[in-house]
Amino acid sequence: MNKLIVQASPHIRGPKSTSSVMRDVIIALVPAIIASSIIFGLQALLLICVCIISSVLFEFLYRKITKQDNTIGDLSAVVTGILLAFNLPVTLPIWMAVIGCFVAIVIVKQLFGGIGQNFANPAIMGRIVLLASFATPMTSWVLPSVEGGKISLVAGATPLADGAQIPSYLDMFLGLRGGCLGETCVLALLIGGIYLVARKIITPTAPLAFFATVVVFSLFTNQDPIMQLMSGGVMLGAIFMATDYTTTPTTELGKLIFGIGCGFITMMIRGYGAYPEGVSFAILLMNILTPHIDNLTRTVPFGAKKGGKK
Amino acid sequence: MEKKSNLQVLLNGIIKENPTLVLILGTCPTLAVTTSAQNGIGMGIATLFVLTCSNFVISLLKRVISDKIRIPAYIVIIAGFVTVVQLLIQAFAPEIDKSLGVFLPLITVNCIVLGRAEMFASKNKISASVMDGIGMGIGFTLALFCMGTIREILGTGAYFGIQLIPQAIEPMAIFKLAPGGFFVFGILIACVNKFSKNKPAKKRNGCAGCPSAAACAKASEGGC
Numbered sequence: 001m002n003k004l005i006v007q008a009s010p011h012i013r014g015p016k017s018t019s020s021v022m023r024d025v026i027i028a029l030v031p032a033i034i035a036s037s038i039i040f041g042l043q044a045l046l047l048i049c050v051c052i053i054s055s056v057l058f059e060f061l062y063r064k065i066t067k068q069d070n071t072i073g074d075l076s077a078v079v080t081g082i083l084l085a086f087n088l089p090v091t092l093p094i095w096m097a098v099i100g101c102f103v104a105i106v107i108v109k110q111l112f113g114g115i116g117q118n119f120a121n122p123a124i125m126g127r128i129v130l131l132a133s134f135a136t137p138m139t140s141w142v143l144p145s146v147e148g149g150k151i152s153l154v155a156g157a158t159p160l161a162d163g164a165q166i167p168s169y170l171d172m173f174l175g176l177r178g179g180c181l182g183e184t185c186v187l188a189l190l191i192g193g194i195y196l197v198a199r200k201i202i203t204p205t206a207p208l209a210f211f212a213t214v215v216v217f218s219l220f221t222n223q224d225p226i227m228q229l230m231s232g233g234v235m236l237g238a239i240f241m242a243t244d245y246t247t248t249p250t251t252e253l254g255k256l257i258f259g260i261g262c263g264f265i266t267m268m269i270r271g272y273g274a275y276p277e278g279v280s281f282a283i284l285l286m287n288i289l290t291p292h293i294d295n296l297t298r299t300v301p302f303g304a305k306k307g308g309k310k
Numbered sequence: 311m312e313k314k315s316n317l318q319v320l321l322n323g324i325i326k327e328n329p330t331l332v333l334i335l336g337t338c339p340t341l342a343v344t345t346s347a348q349n350g351i352g353m354g355i356a357t358l359f360v361l362t363c364s365n366f367v368i369s370l371l372k373r374v375i376s377d378k379i380r381i382p383a384y385i386v387i388i389a390g391f392v393t394v395v396q397l398l399i400q401a402f403a404p405e406i407d408k409s410l411g412v413f414l415p416l417i418t419v420n421c422i423v424l425g426r427a428e429m430f431a432s433k434n435k436i437s438a439s440v441m442d443g444i445g446m447g448i449g450f451t452l453a454l455f456c457m458g459t460i461r462e463i464l465g466t467g468a469y470f471g472i473q474l475i476p477q478a479i480e481p482m483a484i485f486k487l488a489p490g491g492f493f494v495f496g497i498l499i500a501c502v503n504k505f506s507k508n509k510p511a512k513k514r515n516g517c518a519g520c521p522s523a524a525a526c527a528k529a530s531e532g533g534c
Contacts, residue, residue, distance in 0.1 A: 129489075133482035134483070
């Protein structure tokens with residue numbers, strides 16, 4: 001094993017491996033998968049399956065063609081596929097989702113050297129490329145609404161769009177609002193997040209800093225903090241993307257800075273930018289800053305002087 | 311610098327030291343005008359003309375131009391030829407003039423033209439300088455043509471006005487935008503590095519590993 005250890009010693013060897021971590025992340029994503037299939041119907045499940053299969057297939061083919069050892073066993077491509085699908089509207093044509101997977105796996109992840117080498121979150125990049133390429137299909141939402149015990153879908157805007165009707169807090173908490181298929185159900189995402197924290201896969205620093213910044217910013221600018229927190233991709237982004245191992249800082253202080261930065265940029269884009277939602281751009285920008293945050297917050301070995309010899 | 315035959319100088323600019331994809335010069339016009347193959351070729355040929363003429367004149371005058379004011383002198387010569395090209399294009403191909411816009415006069419400050427004047431024409435014979443100008447110009451044109459082709463087909467679904475991808479399939483608009491240009495540019499450079507025999511030496515850090523070291527003023531000062 002050739003691992004780069006960035007924390008100061010002492011180091012403890014644990015039983016966790018990449019595939020066991022990724023398996024836990026997939027388990028944490030299951031509630032949201034179920035929720036999106038209930039809210040948006042079978043089309044959502046189909047989109048998720050297509051994204052998983054094409055992500056794994058692209059990873060397999062790229063490693064095969066470039067004659068490198070196969071890495072699909074670490075399950076990271078499965079996680080990328082699910083997360084990318086969560087970032088797409090349910091009405092998106094299937095072939096566009098496949099292009100998104102190609103961008104995420106081949107261009108963002110494999111061209112930079114595969115797992116652990118990518119500078120940006122592949123799923124986020126896949127979403128942003130699709131958003132810049134297919135603006136209309138990527139922002140056509142359907143609005144789920146409950147009528148006589150059944151959920152029906154009508155075209156509508158996300159709560160973040162100007163002049164859109166804002167659903168009740170309970171509807172937003174359960175995910176009955178327009179949006180990407182995995183980001184709407186706050187309840188399911190929170191269950192997944194708590195599972196990850198309980199299993200010690202992630203530390204809650206970055207998500208909590210993200211949430212806190214969004215709340216503080218909305219209080220200062222006279223917006224409804226609960227609505228800002230539960231709409232758009234804040235929950236999905238904070239819990240599953242601002243905690244990615246490769247593209248976020250390694251130290252707790254670094255994670256704090258990362259979370260605050262994400263929250264701040266998100267709110268700036270929502271409030272003053274051209275796009276109604278900015279979570280993906282915020283996370284991408286903070287991904288790019290991650291090496292610098294890591295440099296600034298590097299831990300000092302026990303007994304060494306701070307700011308001493310380099 | 312080792313002596314090279316004129317043919318070698320010509321081929322050098324096209325492949326081994328391709329100005330865009332190996333020397334990474336002229337990035338600004340490369341990213342800006344390659345939204346279509348036609349624009350790419352137009353820009354490439356305009357630069358080819360300016361580069362060849364300015365290399366010729368600068369090589370001719372290399373003993374006359376004082377070292378202290380060489381950059382302003384080069385710029386004046388280059389600007390003269392750019393004016394000629396611009397007037398010609400306005401007269402005979404007004405559509406290309408319209409789509410290239412400000413990037414046509416900006417050839418004056420294109421790093422490739424100034425870079426080759428500084429790196430090559432001011433140190434070499436007239437015939438070699440002309441061949442260098444032609445080679446670099448063709449290399450630049452080919453690179454722009456490749457990028458323009460990829461971006462036009464993927465970004466609009468059409469190629470030279472012919473619809474290649476059925477209109478029912480929405481083209482990827484990102485290829486017409488700046489980020490798409492960067493994507494294509496980066497991937498082309500990666501491909502050239504992968505398939506060229508002289509791979510970039512990873513160990514050579516600093517200015518020794520930089521292909522523009524010869525033209526960079528900071529190289530003698532010990533780095534950027």
